[in-house]
Amino acid sequence: MHIEYVTISRVISLRRTEQSRYTRKQTVFGFEAGKLKKPYVTVAGWPRIEVGDSLAVALKSAGDWQSVLGWRNLTTGELSCSDPVDRLQGVILSVGMAVYFGYSLVDSDPDYLFWAPFLTLVGIWLSGMSTHGMIRAFKTRAALRALPLPSAADAKFPPNAESEA
Numbered sequence: 001m002h003i004e005y006v007t008i009s010r011v012i013s014l015r016r017t018e019q020s021r022y023t024r025k026q027t028v029f030g031f032e033a034g035k036l037k038k039p040y041v042t043v044a045g046w047p048r049i050e051v052g053d054s055l056a057v058a059l060k061s062a063g064d065w066q067s068v069l070g071w072r073n074l075t076t077g078e079l080s081c082s083d084p085v086d087r088l089q090g091v092i093l094s095v096g097m098a099v100y101f102g103y104s105l106v107d108s109d110p111d112y113l114f115w116a117p118f119l120t121l122v123g124i125w126l127s128g129m130s131t132h133g134m135i136r137a138f139k140t141r142a143a144l145r146a147l148p149l150p151s152a153a154d155a156k157f158p159p160n161a162e163s164e165a
Contacts, residue, residue: 001069001143002062006033007054013039016046024086038065047080048073056147058140069136072144079144084137090130098123 012030019025027046030039054074058081060067070081101123104116 001140002059003143003147004057004059004062005054005074006031006036006057008033008049008051011049011051014049024082041065041068043068043071043080044082045080047071047078048076054150056144058144069140070144072147074147074150077149079141081140081144082137084134084141087130087134087137091127091134094123094126094130096123098127 008031010032012032014027014029016027017023017025024044025046026042026044027049028040028042029049030041031037031049052075055071056074057065057071058069059065060069070079072079098120101116101119105120
C-alpha cells in the first residue's frame with residue numbers, strides 16, 4: 001500500500017452511484033491537483049469532494065490511481081474506504097460451500113462424487129480471497145486513521161509539498 005497526498009485544485013466531473021444488488025455505493029470523478037490530472041478515479045461511498053480539499057489517498061501501487069483503496073480527507077477528517085464487514089458475507093458463504101461439498105466427499109452419495117472435490121477447492125479459494133480483501137480493508141482503514149490531521153500552524157502540509165513545487 002502506498003499513500004499519496006494531493007490538494008484538489010479542480011474537480012472535472014463527479015458522478016455518484018447508488019448501491020444496488022451487485023454494486024456498492026461509489027463515487028466516480030476526475031480532478032486536477034497541481035500538475036497531476038486524473039480524469040477517472042473511483043472511491044467507495046459518497047465522500048465530500050471540493051476544490052481545496054487535501055487528501056491522503058491509499059493506493060494499491062504507487063501512481064496507479066485505478067487502484068484506490070481509500071482516502072482520508074485531511075481538511076474535514078472524513079474517511080472513505082471499503083467496509084471490512086462487506087467481505088464478511090463472502091467469507092461465510094464460501095466457507096459454508098467448502099464445508100458442504102467437503103462433507104460430500106466422505107458421504108457415499110454418488111451424485112456429488114464427481115463435482116465435490118472441485119467445488120470444495122473453489123469454496124476454499126473463494127474464502128481465501130474474501131478473507132484477503134477483508135484484511136486489506138482493515139489495514140487500509142487503520143493506516144488512514146493513523147494519519148495526523150494538519151493544524152492551522154503547519155505550513156508544510158501535505159508532507160510531500162516540497163516535491164510538487
